[in-house]
Amino acid sequence: MAARNAFYAQSGGVTAVINTSACGLIEAARARPDHIGKVYAGRNGIIGALTEDLIDTSRESDADIAALRHTPAGAFGSCRYKLKSLEENRAEYERLIEVFRAHDIGYFFYNGGGDSADTCLKVSRLSAQLGYPLQAIHVPKTVDNDLPVTDVCPGFGSVAKYVAVSLREASFDVASMAKTSTKVFVLEVMGRHAGWIAAAGGLAADDDCPIPLLILFPEVAFAPDRFLARVDALVREHGYCSVVVSEGVRDAGGSFLSDQGLRDAFGHAQLGGVAPVVANLIREGLKLKYHWAVADYLQRAARHIASATDVEQAYAVGRAAVEFALTGRNSVMPAIVRLADDPYRWKIGEAALEEVANREKKMPPEYISADGFGITPACRRYLQPLIQGEDYPPYARGLPSYVRLRNTPVEKKTGTTFALK
Amino acid sequence: MAARNAFYAQSGGVTAVINTSACGLIEAARARPDHIGKVYAGRNGIIGALTEDLIDTSRESDADIAALRHTPAGAFGSCRYKLKSLEENRAEYERLIEVFRAHDIGYFFYNGGGDSADTCLKVSRLSAQLGYPLQAIHVPKTVDNDLPVTDVCPGFGSVAKYVAVSLREASFDVASMAKTSTKVFVLEVMGRHAGWIAAAGGLAADDDCPIPLLILFPEVAFAPDRFLARVDALVREHGYCSVVVSEGVRDAGGSFLSDQGLRDAFGHAQLGGVAPVVANLIREGLKLKYHWAVADYLQRAARHIASATDVEQAYAVGRAAVEFALTGRNSVMPAIVRLADDPYRWKIGEAALEEVANREKKMPPEYISADGFGITPACRRYLQPLIQGEDYPPYARGLPSYVRLRNTPVEKKTGTTFALK
Secondary structure (H helix, E strand, O other): OEEEEEEEEOOOOOOOOOOHHHHHHHHHHHOOOOEEEEEEEOOHHHHHOOOEEEHHHOOHHHHHHHHHHHHHOOOOOOOOOOOOOOOOOHHHHHHHHHHHHOOEEEEEEEEEEEHHHHHHHHHHHHHHOOOOOOOEEEEEOOOOOOOOOOOOOOOOHHHHHHHHHHHHHHHHHHHHHHOOOOOEEEEEEEEOOOOOHHHHHHHHOOOOEOOOOEEEOOOOOOOHHHHHHHHHHHHHHHOOOOEEEEEEEOOOOOOOOHOOOOOOOOOHHHHHHHOHHHHHHHHHHHHOOEEEEOOOOOHHHHHHHHHHHHHHHHHHHHHHHHHHOOOOOEEEEEEEEEEEEEOOOEEEEEEEEHHHHHOOOOHHHHEEEOOOOOEOOOHHHHHHHHOOEEEEEEEOOOEEEEOEEEEEEEEOOOOOOOOOO | OEEEEEEEEEEEOOOOHHEEEEEEEHHHHHHOOOOEEEEEOOOOOOOHHOOOOOOEEOOOHHHEEEEEEEOOOOOOOOOOOOOOOOOOOHHHHHHHHHHHHHHEEOOOOEEEOHHHHHHHHHHHHHHHHOOOOOEEEEEEOOOOOOOOOOOOOOOHHHHHHHHHHHHHHHHHHHHHHOOOOOOEEEEEEOOOOOOHHHHHHHHHHHHOEEEEEEEOOOOOOOOOHHHHHHHHHHHHHHOOEEEEEEEOOEEOOOOOOHHHEEEEEEEEOOOOHHHHHHHHHHHHHHHEEEEEEEEEHOOOOOOOHHHHHHHHHHHHHHHHHHHHHHHHOEEEEEEEEEEEEEEEEEEEEEHHHHOOOOOOOOOOOOHHHOOOOOOOOHHHHHHHHOOOOOOOOEOOEEEOOOOOOOEOOOOOOOOOOOOOO
């Protein structure tokens, strides 16, 4: 069998370890030149395929590809561009096949979350319909941790570690200041639809390091009075408390707390930020001094404090994608299979994309404590292994040495252009 | 000479390494039982002395004291409590001497910023007036980096490293997303009066790692139109840009940008947060997608990414304080003296408190680039060594092992109480 080329693209919000998966994938492909020719990457994700803007990763040195392992964010660029359904815009899928055909691409590796798993499946089906031989393999990635089948999504463990470490540190800070100054610290974290990241804040406290803290989950309708009563009780008992709030918290009416209608002096709506809203409630309701932080991109880009477990898994799913390709698989995704909680043991399994696409893994209700403000022991058993181990990047002059690739374009061959919708 | 006891207190906002100074000080004191009896710490800073709420640090194990070296925040509690002038409230100073006398305290170590240096000096003067033998030694600490004489203030280097690392990481993130999504990332950092911390954001970009970024300093009046024009130009040229904004940025009229009069839906004033104000301007003025983060306590508590240089210096000033005490010094502060920029060499020097108290080190104007949005090579030469080296804390189960001390109270002896004003 003649070697065919591969196409790899990064999709959606990036993570601290999506490049680690790229590293595993490209290194594995380079080791099998008998089967895989060049790995072309989409510049800015799938848009790069649609516009035939491909990057020739064979132009990168082995050292630079190895450095992807410790470099956060998307080295080839990502995009938020959801392909429509086959019925709505079949032309997009046909264009992908046209570009793949022009560059003799036999392997389609798509590194993303639920939407990209769905795209991957559709591309696989259409290529079969069109008689174009293509193996479509999805590589899991999302800080939201909402892909089914897999025990965890690469990217989540590192965000979880960042949030747990940061909340522990800030809680030590507020505890120091509480006598005369700040008594409540509020940290806003990502997770618009599910409380996985907020739950990770719960790991900041444990038996060895008790911290009075409350978690506001998107799964639990926010009840201001009950919340303030809990803050008040914790501050009375411990002198301080910390609050981790998911950006997706909603009030009883279902509206995002962050869309509370803040206006600036000119009457412009002020977007985003649930932490200041919660902090303001504490000030108004309890007259307590507070500080608040919004971690935003810092949390998902924080490669400096990545979870070693997450890094290993991200690398492993990249490698496994190539191994799946070499053994003829199609429409599949490497998944993390948990074998044991403590000590954590896991292996790579195989998930059919039909089982992955368009299914969201919710936080199980039994992971949230009865009062709605904390995590249960079961949740802790699930989360704890995912933040284990440190995997520090190399440093130069006090800063992490993250690689920037050359990203050399591949000569266009289709002779046609394609207008993005 | 009989050994006398020492009093140590932490003052004001805590840092990632103020406990490192405590560690250096207590370890040095334990090594000289011939001169120093017990080290008593003030519970919650100087308030602990005024209320005779002392902590007996001799009850802590050597291992726990050693662990202070890698534990952020204030292990004995800090406070925001500024003693009034001698004229206004001489009783406060007399009370301190009363407590010191009752516990045979011959050494007063005060670990803080400019206000505490001033207090330290006054205590020293009053004890001389009252004929009470006391050596008062100030131990420098402040993330604001505004103490004079010393090359740098312990605590600043670690915040600087956190901000530079975080901004580099988030900039990689926004660069990945810029094609179809976020084009501007705004990070708010501390520094109400001086732009030292914001300046550190400039280190995120260097010759090896160019990043289009703008810094908003409190030293430069904010000009919205000029700022938006620069954001627009950078996004046009590079596809994205990052902005680091000091919490202390003011408009041309001298008002804090963060006090822009935000109101929530109920008409309550919304306090704090200049990042959302700047982000909103970008949205209104340029229609660009943005993300913003507010680091707040995360930046000064981030012991997990502390600068090794900062840790060494924080430890060294703690040790030096004891050495100064043993050689009979009074009304002094150990200072960091820079011997060379690159490779950075430094030593401990001695600063008279008269030279330290009530003098603020401003950022030199020549550290800000001519356009007001960046740092100069001179500023980079100053800052770069301060973030050098990593000093990771130990981890257990994926989280840093920070120590919590027993903080055993010392039996009260004065028989009197004191009401705090």
